Amino acid sequence: MTKSRLGASFGSLLRNSTSIIMAAGIGVTAAFATAGTAQAEDASVKIGFVTFLSGGAAGPFGVPARNAAELMIQSINSGAIPAPYGTAGVGGAKIDPIFVDENSKQKNADYLKLVEKDGVDMVVGYISSGSCKAIAPEAEKAQKLTILFDCGTPQIFEDIVTDPKYTFRTGGHATMDNVAAARYLQQQDVSLDSIAGINQNYAWGQDSWRDFSQSVLQLKDGATVSTEQFPKIYAGQYGSEVSAILTSKPNVVHSSFWGGDMEAFIIQGSARGVFERSKVVLTTGETAMHRLGGQMPNGTVIGARGPHGDLAPESELNDWFRKAYFDRFGTLPTYPSYKMAQALLGVKAAADKAGSADQDAIIGALRGLEWEGPSGKVTMALANGHQAIQDTAYGTYMYDKDAGKATLVDIVRFPAECVNPPAGVTSIDWIKGGFQGAACD
Amino acid sequence: MTKHLDRTEIGLLVALPLLICIAFVLPKWIVNYVHVSMGTGLVALGVMIQMRAGLVSFGQGLYFCVGGYAAGMTGKFLGVTDFFVLLSAGIAAALCLSFVLGFLLRRYREIFYAMLSLAISMILFGLLSSTEELGSTDGFNLPTASYFGWSPTGETARLTLYTLTCFIAIGCAIALNRFLKSRVGYVNEAIRENELRVEYLGTSAHNAVHLTYVVAAVVSAIGGVLWALPLGHVDPEMTNWTTSGQFVFVSILSGTGNIAAPLIGTFLLEIIRVYAVELSPNTWQLILGSVMLFTIIFLPKGLWSLITSKQKSSKKIGASAPKPGE
Structure with a gap:
């Protein structure tokens, strides 16, 4: 097929040089024609939102984050959020959003387009750690306020941008999730003699397992790793990994699976008794608990990458957020939604404090800021x-059959200073050094 | 072999100063897309010259990635930031790898060539994804390039890199144009039509395919370096099949008629994608897919046929004499 097509186009080789320039010119002018249209209006702040709107990470992360952004923008603009966020707008300015798909091969070019062409006042986004690594230096170069709301890698400020001016991250990094998971198990008197891991074979899974296994080795003398499984991402079938876990008889099984992979593992693993023989920790389990309901085995340890979702503390703001989100989208918000709301409230708190939505004013106020999120x-x-650092929490899954409702019991909160390294220490050094300076009450 | 420049080459040489000029005229974000399109466009060129021999490489991302990673690792582990050293590292890595792999690939044609090239690129993807030292799937960052000890910053750095990219991209295009018109280039055409006869005529089809494979690999690696440097970041996604598939798609969409077609096609597709995302951030793939579908239905020989068919019809009015080689 290709053969004949190529053969046919052979004759058209090397024809006209002027046409080359013409064709290029058409493309460039078409792009140029609309270049100057974007101008910030009075009393509005234009924010570019970049999350996964397509691809495997869209369903569990990108879309809940976008939904939360839409809800928060509307509520901030109309001043519908409970105190202390009751005033309309950020620093008096209404948010004018523009959404972009993170699922792109030209992330940096897309970012520059947001800054240059669309003239955004700030960018909020980025779920993948790979994106954050590429965008953080670009943000410093472009001198544009950029708020990373979700990505987990501790490297951003430890290696890549060591002296940030324009880049902020309003969510805790991934170290906290796994240190807290290890501490939770210890606190619940679960035996940590032998641990096993099943994590996806990419940066997130590798980092999660490294932090968790190192933390357990620090917390429990003589702990051993019985098996570490690294199936590839989106594998969907975990028959042989489940067998390997079953035969190695660990006390604890750790998994940082997310999305469809996690649900597949829960269903396949519970059918074969993994969840009965070992204590299973799912660091992102909260995203699936309401959907799986009775299929999630009782006693599973559930995390939410921070005190989000069902692990969130009682507050008026949280009640409002859950209700508003449920009324609008028909599902309860999961942690990506919480993290997006947290980022936007951070921006609002900073702008309100500075009394202006000006970039320098927000940067000045946001640095070192303390605010209440849902x-x-x-x-x-x-x-x-x-x-950012924040408290985190873990809980144990319990399905309420009568009410048909997924709940978490034995929730334990960990202060931020207990599960995060102090300033200036890299995460892995901190864990291996025996959590120097950790303040756990 | 002709010593004179043909029309395509003149066109490319005229385009060079224009390309450089637009960096000062057009807004920065478009220039940025032009810049990265030159990198990916070179890889599409690599795919296109293999298509001329009837070979479809579904794993050209392999060399795109090898180039980017070789440059990145030279910077990361040896602390080198010199642009020309990084570029040479990318070229050398691709040259060595493709020379060895060429012995295997030159024996296969059609779907077997496509699948084998795909398989090799996915092996690298798997390897890089499980190598934590290289940042696994998150990849790692590249240094800002310096030039023989001169380390510009900010706007100067961007323009210097852009200008050099223009020179190298146009240089590669002219060199490949010469390659297509060289003996091996014509042997490739013949291989596509009838390989058996090529062998009977006393030419080694294996050698020609091997050489083409290496040339395509080198130009793709150059593309990889030129793409990774402005981005400042490499990750294994560069060698994933989706990336390789995109290069094949660009080559088919733009047509194999002219060496400039894949370069222009890459940029056009990029701009269409940007506006599709802006128009409908949630369903932009639908727009992009439709554009591709309609191009294939109505322009089966690619976008370049728009230019050549127009010429054909105008020539027909003047003289209806049959043309040789058509």
Whole structure:
């Protein structure tokens, strides 16, 4: 097929040089024609939102985050959020959003397009750690306020942008999730003699397992790793990994699976008794608990990458957020929604404090800021006030058959200072050094 | 072999100063897309010259990635930031790898060539994804390039890199144009039509395919380096099949008629994607897919046929004499 097509186009080789320039010119002018249209209006702040709107990460992360953004933008603009966020707008300016798909091969070019062409005042986004690594230096170069709301890698401010001016991260990094998971198990008197891991074979899974296994080795003398399984992402079938876990008889099984992979593992693993023989920890389990209901085995340890969702503390703001989100989208918000709301409330708190939506004013106020999100207090404590820390929590799954409702029991909260390294120490050094300076009450 | 420049080459040489000029005229974000399109466009060129021999490489991302990673690793582990050293590292890595792999691939044609090239690129994807030292799937960052000890910053750095990219991309295009018109280039055409006869005429089809494979690999690696440097970041997605598939798609969409077609096609597709995302952030693939579908239905020989068919019809009015080689 290709053969004949190629053969036919052979004759058209090397024809006209002027046409080349013409064709290029058409493309460029078409793009140029609309270039100058974007101008910020008075009393509005234009924000570019970048999350996964397509691809495998869209369903569990990107779309819940976008939904939360839509809800929060509308509520901020109309001043419908409970105190202390009752005033309309951020620093008096209405949010004018523009959404972009993170699922793109030209992330940096897309980012520059947002900054240059669309003239956004700030960018909020990025779920994948790979995106954050590429965008953080670009944001510093473009001198545009950029708020990373979700991505987990601790490297952003430890290696890549060590002296940030324009880049902020309003969510805790992934170290916290796994340190807290290990501490939770210890607190619940689960035997940590032998642990096993099943994690996806990519950066997120590898980092999660490294942090968790190292933490357990620090917390429990003589703990052993019975097996570490690294199936590839989106594998969907975990027959041989489940067999390997069953035969190695670990006390604890750790998994940072997310989305469809996690649900597949829960269903396949519970059918073969993994969840009965071992204590299973799912660091992102909260995203699936309401959907799986009775299919999720009781006693599973569930995390939400921070005190989000069902792990969020009681507050008026949280009640409002859950209700408003449920009324609008028909499902309860999961942690990506919480993290997006947290980022936008951080921006609002900073702008309101500075009394202006001006970039420099927001940057000045956001540095080192402390604010209340739907999941509790957030403090920009690390990396010169550019990296947030917050408390985290873990709980144990319990399905209420009568009410048909998924609940979490034995919820334990960990103060931010207990599960995050102090400023200036890299995560892995901190874990291996025996959690120096951790303040756990 | 002709010593004079043909029309395509003149066109490319005229385009060079224009390309450089637009960096000062057009807004920065478009220039940025032009810049990265030159990198990916070179890889599409690599796919296109193999198509001329009837070979479809579904794994050209392999060399795109090898180039980017070789440059990145030279910077990361040896601390080198010199543009020309990084570029040479990318070229050398691709040259060595493709020379060895060429012995295997030159024996296969059609779907077997496509699948084998795909398989090799996915092996690299798997390897890189499980190598934590190289950042696994998150990849790692590249240094800002310096030039013989001169380390510009900010706007100067961007323009310097852009200008050099223009020179190298146009240089590669002219070199490949010469390659297509060289003996091996014509042997490739013949291989596509009838390989058996090529062998009977006393030419080694294996050698020609091997050489083409290496040339395509080198130009793809150059594309990889030129793409990774402005981005400042490489990750294994560069060698994933979706990336490789995109290069094949660009080559088919733009047509194999002219060496400039894949370069222009890459940029056009990029701009269409940008506006599709802006128009409908949730369903932009639908727009992009429709564009591709309609191009294939109505322009089966690619976008370049728009230009050549127009010429054909105008020539027909003047003289209806049959043309040789058509």
